[in-house]
Amino acid sequence: MFSYMGRVLELDLTKGKATPMTLSEDLVKRFIGGRGIGASFLWDLLKPGVDPLSPENVLIFSVGPLTGTSAQSSHRWVAQFKSPLTTTYFRSVGGGFFGAELKFAGYDAVVVRGRAERPTYVYIENDVVEFRKADIVWGMTTDATRDFLRDETSKDSKMVVIGPAGERLVRISAIVTDDMRTAARGGGGAVMGSKNLKAIVVKGSSRPTIYDEDAFREVVKEQVERFVKNPVFERLKAFGTDGSCYPFYTLGHFPTYNFKQLELDNIEAFRIENLTKYMVKHYGCYGCMIRCGKVFKLTEGPYAGVVWDFPEYETHWSFGGNLGITNVEAITVANMLCDKYGLDTISTGVVIGLVYELYEKGIIGRKEIGGLDLRWGDPEPMVNLVRKIALREGIGDILAEGVKRAAEALGRGAERFAMHVKGLELPAYDPRSAKANGLNLVTSPIGASHTMGWNSYEIAGIPQKMDPLSVEGKAEITKYVQDRVALIETGVFCTLPWNRWMMDEELYSRMLYAATGIREFNDVKYLLLVGERIFNLERLINAREGIDGKYDKAPLRIVKEPVPRFPSKGQVFEEEILLKDYYRARGWDERGMPTRGKLNELGLSEVKPASTRIDVK
Amino acid sequence: MKVLVKILLEERPEGVNDLWVHMRDGSTLKDLVEHLEAIGLKIDLSRNTIILVNGRHADYIGGLGTCLNDLDEVVLMHPPEGG
Numbered sequence: 294m295f296s297y298m299g300r301v302l303e304l305d306l307t308k309g310k311a312t313p314m315t316l317s318e319d320l321v322k323r324f325i326g327g328r329g330i331g332a333s334f335l336w337d338l339l340k341p342g343v344d345p346l347s348p349e350n351v352l353i354f355s356v357g358p359l360t361g362t363s364a365q366s367s368h369r370w371v372a373q374f375k376s377p378l379t380t381t382y383f384r385s386v387g388g389g390f391f392g393a394e395l396k397f398a399g400y401d402a403v404v405v406r407g408r409a410e411r412p413t414y415v416y417i418e419n420d421v422v423e424f425r426k427a428d429i430v431w432g433m434t435t436d437a438t439r440d441f442l443r444d445e446t447s448k449d450s451k452m453v454v455i456g457p458a459g460e461r462l463v464r465i466s467a468i469v470t471d472d473m474r475t476a477a478r479g480g481g482g483a484v485m486g487s488k489n490l491k492a493i494v495v496k497g498s499s500r501p502t503i504y505d506e507d508a509f510r511e512v513v514k515e516q517v518e519r520f521v522k523n524p525v526f527e528r529l530k531a532f533g534t535d536g537s538c539y540p541f542y543t544l545g546h547f548p549t550y551n552f553k554q555l556e557l558d559n560i561e562a563f564r565i566e567n568l569t570k571y572m573v574k575h576y577g578c579y580g581c582m583i584r585c586g587k588v589f590k591l592t593e594g595p596y597a598g599v600v601w602d603f604p605e606y607e608t609h610w611s612f613g614g615n616l617g618i619t620n621v622e623a624i625t626v627a628n629m630l631c632d633k634y635g636l637d638t639i640s641t642g643v644v645i646g647l648v649y650e651l652y653e654k655g656i657i658g659r660k661e662i663g664g665l666d667l668r669w670g671d672p673e674p675m676v677n678l679v680r681k682i683a684l685r686e687g688i689g690d691i692l693a694e695g696v697k698r699a700a701e702a703l704g705r706g707a708e709r710f711a712m713h714v715k716g717l718e719l720p721a722y723d724p725r726s727a728k729a730n731g732l733n734l735v736t737s738p739i740g741a742s743h744t745m746g747w748n749s750y751e752i753a754g755i756p757q758k759m760d761p762l763s764v765e766g767k768a769e770i771t772k773y774v775q776d777r778v779a780l781i782e783t784g785v786f787c788t789l790p791w792n793r794w795m796m797d798e799e800l801y802s803r804m805l806y807a808a809t810g811i812r813e814f815n816d817v818k819y820l821l822l823v824g825e826r827i828f829n830l831e832r833l834i835n836a837r838e839g840i841d842g843k844y845d846k847a848p849l850r851i852v853k854e855p856v857p858r859f860p861s862k863g864q865v866f867e868e869e870i871l872l873k874d875y876y877r878a879r880g881w882d883e884r885g886m887p888t889r890g891k892l893n894e895l896g897l898s899e900v901k902p903a904s905t906r907i908d909v910k
Numbered sequence: 911m912k913v914l915v916k917i918l919l920e921e922r923p924e925g926v927n928d929l930w931v932h933m934r935d936g937s938t939l940k941d942l943v944e945h946l947e948a949i950g951l952k953i954d955l956s957r958n959t960i961i962l963v964n965g966r967h968a969d970y971i972g973g974l975g976t977c978l979n980d981l982d983e984v985v986l987m988h989p990p991e992g993g
């Protein structure tokens with residue numbers, strides 16, 4: 294098979310055994326790569342009902358056919374597992390250099406099973422796979438772990454690691470790369486922690502072979518030209534996602550005060566003119582000319598001297614606007630702590646938002662939160678809580694369970710202020726301010742993840758404008774974008790260039806065909822069908838766990854409380870209307886389950902209702 | 911009446927971020943755009959520039975014919991890149 298390495302590595306941590314397996318051509322044709330093959334493996338290997346933190350959970354890392362080639366922005370990696378945060382199927386995507394290196398080592402995917410007896414890391418250098426002791430690095434932050442493991446392996450090795458949060462089974466812990474890119478969401482860090490797996494370190498010397506080198510070179514040239522010509526390219530390169538903070542606030546997306554959506558004092562702090570003051574360096578993932586990564590340097594205030602990876606748009610929100618905080622230095626430090634301890638910045642900010650609001654409402658008192666005075670806008674307790682969550686200290690032990698479980702544990706009606714869907718904390722988009730974007734958050738199989746269906750039609754007016762506040766036509770567009778993202782992540786592409794239509798499925802199809810020579814991929818319609826197939830299969834994995842349409846539910850605040858500020862003043866999320874329309878557009882029944890007809894159409898007819906808890910109509 | 915104009919375009923004149931613009935009552939967005947162009951601001955509507963009136967995309971509330979009111983906030987920006 295061209296452009297694939299043709300091998301999947303199975304790591305059985307219980308037995309300390311590594312087994313290379315062949316990647317079947319049939320699977321590749323049906324699911325392309327990355328998220329597609331990972332979902333398929335989970336369907337086959339994950340027993341329904343297992344505890345996500347038990348050895349029975351399966352953790353898959355995968356890359357795609359364009360990973361490690363000369364294509365732009367297609368070198369990300371996907372982590373898939375049953376989430377300890379949501380108990381649903383989960384997929385989380387990371388960047389950096391790990392994906393390309395895994396491919397160079399000769400693998401399209403790694404399947405991790407079981408649990409090591411002692412802290413372990415796995416070193417993969419081409420065909421040699423070693424299970425090594427990780428006692429020394431256990432307890433270390435992610436950056437220190439990286440430095441130690443580079444010393445023990447090779448200075449060129451790339452890796453995914455967990456920090457103290459993952460070791461402590463914090464349900465909002467992240468998987469972090471050596472260059473601080475994360476597959477942050479869903480508690481993948483805790484899944485690794487539960488397996489006593491501190492890191493997977495790779496070093497490789499192979500390269501994928503391309504089916505038609507000349508054609509591939511041409512189509513990549515075209516891709517590069519399209520990138521450079523796109524007006525957003527320069528801005529992403531200059532500002533990363535930080536250019537979006539202020540405009541998105543203006544558009545009503547950047548929520549404030551735990552989604553109370555009051556006007557934020559000093560929102561000007563998030564204007565790009567202010568944020569660029571901190572930028573001292575640009576960097577990017579393997580094979581991506583956008584280089585959206587930035588490094589911040591703090592020179593004043595209590596955190597002077599800190600130099601770290603910048604907070605993305607989401608993080609300026611989760612530790613900023615979401616808590617009424619506009620102190621960019623403190624947000625940068627909270628972001629740094631999350632990277633070092635291995636925490637998801639979105640979920641951490643949202644669970645802190647819950648306690649800020651409970652404190653304001655008098656539902657919890659100072660004693661319960663270790664004497665902290667949690668006033669909106671005050672950054673100090675926020676930074677303190679990040680540490681407590683990572684290390685499970687005091688109130689941090691409850692918050693480490695994620696916003697849904699924390700609210701249930703605290704009781705006293707706290708659930709009303711817990712902002713999540715299916716247990717996954719909401720990101721920096723208010724469903725009330727962009728209905729299709731909101732519909733994605735509610736229906737995504739992994740809970741409230743913006744990356745599963747970021748709706749450029751509503752948010753950026755690209756490729757066509759669409760009124761974000763209307764409900765008409767939102768079901769179809771949500772479905773299309775979700776299926777498209779599933780396709781993007783087979784590559785494994787970064788969604789950023791696709792979201793601005795620097796990339797599209799037509800170009801992808803030509804790239805895929807030139808790289809793999811697989812005829813089926815030369816057809817855009819087929820590719821979108823694969824996207825839809827993946828999305829439906831993910832839904833079925835959930836159904837097997839007993840998770841159906843009942844779990845497609847926005848928080849009460851989003852459905853009941855009208856937004857008080859412009860431009861979405863008076864808006865609520867019209868959940869019932871939108872969902873009904875969405876199930877129809879998807880060809881699902883009223884319970885939000887794919888129908889037998891739909892499954893046949895998608896080539897998923899082999900799904901056997903009898904063997905699962907699914908009853909397909 | 912006066913409206914607050916916030917300019918989030920890279921092509922803005924040096925040092926100009928926000929400005930209060932005084933206009934006749936009953937003025938429309940078109941009047942404002944003409945006024946801004948008259949004072950030297952290039953607003954290339956063909957390049958996807960987005961105009962928001964109180965955060966609402968002007969396209970959905972009457973386009974350039976949108977009537978402005980005292981203390982309205984008008985934002986000029988590029989389509990945002992996403993996050």
Ligand code: SF4
Pocket residue numbers: 366367388389576577578581582583584585586787788789790
């Ligand atoms: S756009 Fe940014 S996040 Fe995406 S691949 Fe490029 S550098 Fe990485």
